[in-house]
Amino acid sequence: MNVSMKALPAAALLLFSLSMNSCQPHPPERIASPNGKLMAEVLLLGNGQLAYGVRYEDEPVIETSVLGFEFLDAPPLSAGLEITERASRFFSERWEMPWGEQRYVDNTYNEMRLGIRERQGLQRSFFLVFRVYDDGMGFRFEFPEQEHMDRVLITEEHTHFRLTGDHTVWWTPGDWDIYEHLYSSTPFSQIDALSKRNHPNLAQSFIPVNAVNTPVTMKTAGGLYLSFHEAALIDYAGITLEIDPVNLQMRSNLVGTEREDFKVQRHTPFHTPWRTLQIASRAGDLIESKLIVNLNEPNKLGDVSWLRPTKYMGIWWEMHIGKSTWGMEGSRHGATTGNARYYIDFAAEHGIGALLIEGWYTGWEHWIGHHDREGIFDFVTPYPDFDLEEVSSYAREKGVDLVMHHETSSAVTTYEAQMDTAFALMSHYGYDYLKTGYVGTIIPRGEYHHGQWMVNHYMRVIKKAAEHQVMLNTHEPIMATGLRRTYPNDATREGLRGQEFNAWATDGGNPPGHLPIVAFTRMLAGPIDYTPGIFNIKIEPYRPENRVNTTLAQQLALYVVIYSPMQMVADLPRYYEDHPAFQFIKDVGVDWEESRVLGGEIGEYVTIVRRERDTGNWFLGSITNEAGRELTIPLDFLEDGRYAAILYADAEDAHWEHNPTAYRIEEFEVDRTSEMFLKLAPGGGAAISFLRMHND
Ligand code: NOJ
Ligand code: CA
Secondary structure: OHHHHHHHHHHHHHHHHHHHHHHOOOOOEEEEOOOOOEEEEEEEOOOOOEEEEEEEOOEEEEEEEEEEEEEOOOOOEOOOEEEEEEEEEEEEEEEEOOOOOOOEEEEEEEEEEEEEEEOOOOOOEEEEEEEEEOOEEEEEEEEOOEOOEOEEEEEEEEEEEEEOOOOEEEEOEOOOOOOOOOOEEEEHHHOOHHHHOOOOOOOOOOOOOOEEEOOEEEEOOOOOEEEEEEEOOOOOOOEEEEEEOOOOEEEEEEOOOOOOOOOEEEEOOEEOOEEEEEEEOOHHHHHHOOHHHHOOOOOOOOOOOOOOOEEEEEEOHHHHOOOOEOOOOOOOEOOOHHHHHHHHHHHHHHOOOEEEEOOOEOOHHHOOOOOOOOOOOOOOOEOOOOOHHHHHHHHHHHOOEEEEEEEOOOEHHHHHHHHHHHHHHHHHHOOOEEEEEOOOOOEOOOOOOOOHHHHHHHHHHHHHHHHOOOEEEEOOOOOOOOOOOOOOOEEEEOOOOOOHHHHHOOOOOOOOOHHHHHOOOHHHOOOEOOOOOOOOOOOOOOOOOOOOOOOHHHHHHHHHHOOOOEEEOOOOHHHHOOOOOHHHHHHOOOOEEEEEEEEEEOOOEEEEEEEEOOOOOEEEEEEEOOOOEEEEEEOOOOOOOOEEEEEEEEOOOOEOOOEOOOEEEEEEEEOOOOEEEEEEOOOOEEEEEEEEOOOO
16 A cells, blocks of 8 residues: 555656656757856757746846847747757857957857757748856857748847846836937846936937846846847847836837837848846856857957057047037137147157047037038048148157047938048058047938948948047947957947046936946946046036045046046046156056956945056055945955156045045055055046056
């Protein structure tokens, strides 16, 4: 009796597991990271729908989430699928960044490649490829050439991310036209992107649904950090992630166009960008992760020794604070020959490598706010008070490079028509750097900054700039997706709410918590042209209503914390003249052998150290939000030998709001066994130069 009683449940269990198998046509396909901690699994649901899930240290991170596509003129690709083949491989390489936040990058992953086919009907097929790293993963869809798929018009990609809880999320709204929003920090279920519509300070903005832009970063209740983005966005629409607050799920919502009924147009063979997830148990590891660049193809430009990271000044901030103007409509034109010579002299004297000059070509009187911006800028005709020949030869004589400026005003077809002439002029005058800008709604009308049409435009500019050996800094860009690995002249970009908002925003400017969020969100995508270094914090006498909401010491720390191979020295020369703290900006590197995040919490603070290429000098930057804090920093990151440590810190009584410019400079002799104590004021920061001493 007892025996049979025991036997029965065992038999029932067997039957149960058999029936589970029979309604699940294929056992899950799994692939783990090289260290085994991260695991992706792909399965087919009962109706033959493709789905995947992710586990970290054996706990679910992404619950079973569906994948699929909808097309304009073909049935959707979602249910009725089968897995026809599986291949996997281990890959490992170390590649060198021609410039970067570190010289060598380890690229080690396990790849799983699944062949998927419709069981019936058109029997269309594609590959689903997962690459699983120790620091995250990426997956993409590859469509081979085939009989029933030639021209493909995608109306929506269905890539879902089903979360395991109501995580804390640092997000900006899913805006199809601009990334220049402040971050919000809310539980996932309370994301409300539509409340960010109608921002008074944005020349263009379109937030169609409750979605977020990527990178979007989260923290789970268990203390795990997750960041979602995409890599290698080429000839495809940018992604936003629509929020389903009830099911705690994000669904891809590609950026569309009003000109077509589809969002992406391709011909087979093609593949999508990588859908990426970075995972870390320490917030700083998100910043150290190189997943996004690793998922891009190696350098396609060959010898890029012509790329030179640089600090640069600009005839720029003075326009933003209203001291001068871009155009010649009044008597305060900024880009005059005389003013350019003044900036060149200053840059040459202080070893700042380059100078950006905005507003030197005609048309700015008809720029912003004009309905028809087509044909306004030609990028080659100087204003009468700007002698291009003289400025260029003076800069050359003084050893200062010039940064060309092309504000397209988003009249993109006009710009494309002018590009050859504009680049020829740059080559003629020896320009090695270009800053572009895309303020305003896109012309052709109906296109958005982050849609496929513009993604392709930004790529044409990268390639044109590469032909002319020009390093690129794009404002109002498409978000970085690691293409700097493939096209290393695609150096830096804005793509966030930059310092300029402190000059004129009517909403109080960037709060002290802004950059401690940016470092763990936007910065995961790639280098940022934030334009640090404002010493005249209160912007007096020009902008009594506006100000920078940090201490002066934090402005210094940003040269280390916010990475960019073109790093602006943004304030007017006279605020640096004779200022002891300017020495840090002169000393700090712009190209790094290695970088480490010593500590940080999203939205609170972050401390980063970087070792300069060639000199071996180290630099530290630490920034904090509204809260002051004290940090003890062991200097064990230093190499053997002694260093002169020059500390630029907030003064005892410094405070971002009522005492922002109080700072102190102290010098120490240190080595790798030393510790340093930092006291950051509310909204403050600290910067340290560790200069190698050569006499030991
Ligand atoms: C917006 C850019 O972000 C800013 O840097 C530039 O000065 C203006 N457009 C004018 O082009
Ligand atoms: Ca901007």
